[in-house]
Amino acid sequence: MSTNHQAYKRRVYSACVLVVCAAVSICAWKVYSSCLERENLALEQSRSFVRAIEAHVSESLQLIDLSLIGFSNAIRLLPPGARLDPETISAILSSNGSRGRTDYWVLFLDAKGIGVAASNGLKVEGVDYSDRDYFRVHRAANAERKMYVGEPDLGRVSKKRIFFLSRRVESHDGKFLGVIAAPVEASLFANMFRNARFREDVSISLIHQGGKMIASAPLFEEYFANDVREHDANALADPQSSGTYRAYSNREKIERTVSYRMIDKLPLVVSVGVSPDGADKALLADLKVNSAAIFIVMLLTAGIGRFAISAADKVGRAREALLKVRQDIDHRVFRRTADLEEANLRLQGEVEERKEAGLRLALFEKCLSQLTDMVLITEAGPLMETGPRIIFVNDAFERQTGYVRQEMMGRTPRMLQGPRTSRAELDRVRAALERSEAVKTEVVNYRKDGSEYWVEMEIVAVKDAEGACSQFVSIQRDITERKLSEDLIWKQANIDALTGLPNRNMFIAHFGHEIKNAARNGTSLALMFLDLDSFKEVNDVYGHDVGDLLLQEAARRLKTCIRDCDFMGRIGGDEFTILLTGLSSYQGVERVAEEILGAMSRPFQLQEESIFVSASIGITLCPDDASAVSDLLKNADQAMYVAKSKGRNRFVYFDHQMQEEAQRRMRMAGDLRNALANGEFELHYQPIVNLKNGRIAKAEALIRWRHPQKGMISPATFIPLAEDTGTICGVGNWVFEEAVRTVVAWRSRYDPAFQISINASPVQFKNGGIPHARWLSLLDEMRVPGSSLVIEITERLLLDVEDSVKCQLYALRQAGMQMSLDDFGTGYSSLSYLTKLNIDYIKIDQSFVSSLTPDSDDMILCEAMIAMAHKLGLKVVAEGIETEAQCALLKGAGCDYGQGYLFSRPVDARTFEGLIVAHAAA
Numbered sequence: 001m002s003t004n005h006q007a008y009k010r011r012v013y014s015a016c017v018l019v020v021c022a023a024v025s026i027c028a029w030k031v032y033s034s035c036l037e038r039e040n041l042a043l044e045q046s047r048s049f050v051r052a053i054e055a056h057v058s059e060s061l062q063l064i065d066l067s068l069i070g071f072s073n074a075i076r077l078l079p080p081g082a083r084l085d086p087e088t089i090s091a092i093l094s095s096n097g098s099r100g101r102t103d104y105w106v107l108f109l110d111a112k113g114i115g116v117a118a119s120n121g122l123k124v125e126g127v128d129y130s131d132r133d134y135f136r137v138h139r140a141a142n143a144e145r146k147m148y149v150g151e152p153d154l155g156r157v158s159k160k161r162i163f164f165l166s167r168r169v170e171s172h173d174g175k176f177l178g179v180i181a182a183p184v185e186a187s188l189f190a191n192m193f194r195n196a197r198f199r200e201d202v203s204i205s206l207i208h209q210g211g212k213m214i215a216s217a218p219l220f221e222e223y224f225a226n227d228v229r230e231h232d233a234n235a236l237a238d239p240q241s242s243g244t245y246r247a248y249s250n251r252e253k254i255e256r257t258v259s260y261r262m263i264d265k266l267p268l269v270v271s272v273g274v275s276p277d278g279a280d281k282a283l284l285a286d287l288k289v290n291s292a293a294i295f296i297v298m299l300l301t302a303g304i305g306r307f308a309i310s311a312a313d314k315v316g317r318a319r320e321a322l323l324k325v326r327q328d329i330d331h332r333v334f335r336r337t338a339d340l341e342e343a344n345l346r347l348q349g350e351v352e353e354r355k356e357a358g359l360r361l362a363l364f365e366k367c368l369s370q371l372t373d374m375v376l377i378t379e380a381g382p383l384m385e386t387g388p389r390i391i392f393v394n395d396a397f398e399r400q401t402g403y404v405r406q407e408m409m410g411r412t413p414r415m416l417q418g419p420r421t422s423r424a425e426l427d428r429v430r431a432a433l434e435r436s437e438a439v440k441t442e443v444v445n446y447r448k449d450g451s452e453y454w455v456e457m458e459i460v461a462v463k464d465a466e467g468a469c470s471q472f473v474s475i476q477r478d479i480t481e482r483k484l485s486e487d488l489i490w491k492q493a494n495i496d497a498l499t500g501l502p503n504r505n506m507f508i509a510h511f512g513h514e515i516k517n518a519a520r521n522g523t524s525l526a527l528m529f530l531d532l533d534s535f536k537e538v539n540d541v542y543g544h545d546v547g548d549l550l551l552q553e554a555a556r557r558l559k560t561c562i563r564d565c566d567f568m569g570r571i572g573g574d575e576f577t578i579l580l581t582g583l584s585s586y587q588g589v590e591r592v593a594e595e596i597l598g599a600m601s602r603p604f605q606l607q608e609e610s611i612f613v614s615a616s617i618g619i620t621l622c623p624d625d626a627s628a629v630s631d632l633l634k635n636a637d638q639a640m641y642v643a644k645s646k647g648r649n650r651f652v653y654f655d656h657q658m659q660e661e662a663q664r665r666m667r668m669a670g671d672l673r674n675a676l677a678n679g680e681f682e683l684h685y686q687p688i689v690n691l692k693n694g695r696i697a698k699a700e701a702l703i704r705w706r707h708p709q710k711g712m713i714s715p716a717t718f719i720p721l722a723e724d725t726g727t728i729c730g731v732g733n734w735v736f737e738e739a740v741r742t743v744v745a746w747r748s749r750y751d752p753a754f755q756i757s758i759n760a761s762p763v764q765f766k767n768g769g770i771p772h773a774r775w776l777s778l779l780d781e782m783r784v785p786g787s788s789l790v791i792e793i794t795e796r797l798l799l800d801v802e803d804s805v806k807c808q809l810y811a812l813r814q815a816g817m818q819m820s821l822d823d824f825g826t827g828y829s830s831l832s833y834l835t836k837l838n839i840d841y842i843k844i845d846q847s848f849v850s851s852l853t854p855d856s857d858d859m860i861l862c863e864a865m866i867a868m869a870h871k872l873g874l875k876v877v878a879e880g881i882e883t884e885a886q887c888a889l890l891k892g893a894g895c896d897y898g899q900g901y902l903f904s905r906p907v908d909a910r911t912f913e914g915l916i917v918a919h920a921a922a
């Protein structure tokens with residue numbers, strides 16, 4: 001049973017209880033109100049009744065009074081002197097209306113109260129009525145001329161229960177004639193009262209004010225003429241008014257509510273009593289009726305309630321069943337509606353989608369046709385055997401390939417592939433597509449006309465609703481230009497343009513791979529570092545173009561000496577590296593090195609010239625010597641450097657002493673960089689003597705390095721290092737400044753024309769150049785002319801002379817400085833440079849002087865060089881003069897100046913000054 005139904009039942013119970021309570025309350029209220037009502041009604045009835053009785057009695061008595069008035073007037077109007085005898089009075093009384101009436105009659109009493117006659121023939125004549133109250137009242141002198149009602153009593157003649165109405169009869173002159181009285185039968189009113197009672201308990205009374213009962217119902221006979229003053233005291237106490245009081249009748253054993261009323265202007269009281277018992281009975285009857293009604297109502301309520309509950313139970317069950325059915329129906333309807341709405345939405349969505357799809361398709365087609373990228377769509381057909389069939393290509397695809405669409409439909413993308421299309425890339429693409437994965441690639445494709453182009457393509461798998469791959473979409477872009485430029489950039493970065501060999505970058509990268517491969521395979525490698533010997537001279541003598549050709553030819557020859565699996569590159573000007581790979585032993589290495597030396601030593605036939613060069617090779621072994629690219633390259637370089645130093649045209653294996661030597665050089669290079677700042681350099685001076693007069697005319701400044709730990713280090717050791725490391729520029733500047741300061745001092749002290757020669761390295765002219773502005777400003781500052789200095793340059797500088805070098809030499813000469821060509825005769829000096837560069841002095845190398853004897857070749861060469869120099873206007877300085885004989889021979893040959901141990905070793909400045917002084921004194 002549902003909670004609703006329980007609630008309903010509770011409501012029914014409550015309603016029943018309410019109905020019963022209401023019925024009981026209504027009945028109680030009804031009883032109570034009817035009780036009140038009845039009492040009020042009884043009271044009201046008694047009041048109305050008493051008024052009606054009063055009216056009736058009053059009216060009846062007024063009628064009788066009218067008779068009395070009539071008789072009275074008739075007697076008064078009798079002629080004066082007429083006798084009031086019984087005949088006359090009887091005549092008067094009989095002529096009027098009272099005759100024949102039974103309820104009252106009229107009698108006349110004379111002035112003495114003796115009966116004269118009666119209207120009904122009653123024998124009252126001579127009966128004394130003078131004791132009657134009414135007679136006494138009327139006879140009194142001050143008697144009022146109005147009707148008087150006498151007390152009830154039994155009639156003296158009639159013997160009836162009567163009371164008297166009477167009037168005083170006077171003569172026309174006011175003389176008392178007697179009393180006209182009308183005895184009225186009380187039963188007349190008693191009967192009327194009896195008939196008027198509406199209930200058994202009701203009592204009606206007419207009481208004389210004197211206290212005697214005139215008429216009553218019930219118990220008329222019993223109460224007549226009884227003094228009821230005690231009983232009806234309330235009514236008689238206030239004769240002017242009306243009212244109500246409670247009275248108890250001992251005789252009837254009943255209590256009544258009595259309403260009384262005084263009859264207007266008469267000494268009579270009418271009272272009507274109503275017993276509350278009567279009302280109680282009625283109330284009881286009402287109660288019974290009401291109780292019965294309540295009982296019936298309760299029964300009915302219970303019945304209805306029970307019926308309602310059982311009906312409600314049924315209704316509840318039916319309602320629940322209905323509710324369930326309804327809920328079920330509602331649920332179904334709801335679901336159905338939802339399904340329908342969903343289906344409707346779906347349908348609408350589908351319609352919209354189709355519309356959109358149509359629009360999209362049109363848009364896509366438009367976009368695809370206008371796209372600059374190529375689009376190719378294939379079915380997701382067999383990838384391995386025939387390849388997927390083409391089902392769509394866009395306009396860009398047609399333009400790019402030269403095929404029209406119809407030619408491509410149904411065929412496979414293989415029609416675009418060719419010999420340079422990477423198989424490996426295609427395999428990778430195919431593998432990805434078989435997994436339905438998107439894939440990107442760059443491949444070479446071929447147009448209809450056979451020309452190739454690079455494409456960058458991204459292929460994605462189009463999947464159907466079940467996730468199965470249905471098509472492949474390939475978006476392609478022509479990247480030929482990018483590839484070409486990438487290729488070019490790559491080549492520029494990796495390939496030596498002159499020889500087509502891998503350059504330093506590529507060689508190093510490949511070298512790294514080979515080291516890994518060798519480590520993996522357990523094989524060894526041999527690295528050769530090859531530098532052509534004196535290749536610079538080839539350039540110098542035959543020109544750069546010939547040098548290029550020679551390098552190309554050298555590369556070709558080298559290739560013939562190595563296997564396909566070996567790898568070689570050009571890593572510098574005339575430097576080649578050769579990597580012998582997959583070696584199980586080093587036995588073949590030497591043979592290859594010798595073969596290379598042989599190939600290089602064969603003459604190079606270039607531009608109808610036979611040119612001879614050789615090569616120096618440094619060899620290092622991996623993993624025996626090292627396993628890192630940089631270490632191996634360094635090793636081979638060091639070994640090559642040693643091969644050079646051992647006289648060139650040879651190969652040298654790397655050993656660890658070389659490494660130590662290299663490290664020593666590295667340390668020294670570091671020390672060299674600090675030496676300048678630490679003031680570790682000194683200038684020593686060697687005199688240059690004027691051979692004609694024997695005086696010290698000049699001094700060559702020679703640098704010395706006083707190392708704090710290693711002591712004095714020779715320039716032959718550190719100058720090449722300074723040149724290699726670039727510190728030579730700083731060192732050269734220091735030398736210049738120091739020489740200027742010295743020459744200033746010595747010029748002022750000893751010889752205003754004194755000159756100091758300083759050596760300038762070719763590297764100084766190349767690396768940043770000579771800071772001639774700084775040098776000249778120093779000369780200005782020191783107030784010394786440029787001519788106080790001689791710059792000694794080597795033939796190397798002249799051989800490699802470039803415009804920038806020429807400019808610098810020119811600038812120095814412009815400042816007044818003189819030029820001296822050092823080591824003259826040992827190199828490939830071009831004599832034309834001597835005049836072009838305004839050389840002032842040539843210094844004959846000491847190698848010509850050291851073994852100088854008369855008629856020797858060196859003597860002839862020296863004489864030739866001196867003669868040539870003089871012819872060109874140059875002065876000659878002979879170096880390395882150690883003996884007087886040498887000095888004499890050179891002097892005899894016309895040499896201008898001499899320098900050597902014969903005169904002095906290089907000495908410090910202070911000692912040199914001593915030499916000047918001594919020479920001057922000598």
Ligand SMILES: Nc1nc2c(ncn2[C@@H]2O[C@H](COP(=O)(O)OP(=O)(O)OP(=O)(O)O)[C@@H](O)[C@H]2O)c(=O)[nH]1
Binds near residue numbers: 551572644
């Ligand atoms: N023709 C030509 N010469 C080059 C090229 N690259 C560098 N050189 C020159 O090759 C020469 C290399 O000289 P080095 O190896 O230092 O000296 P070298 O004359 O060979 O003397 P050693 O090596 O000491 O035997 C320099 O003169 C460069 O200017 C090039 O591509 N073509």
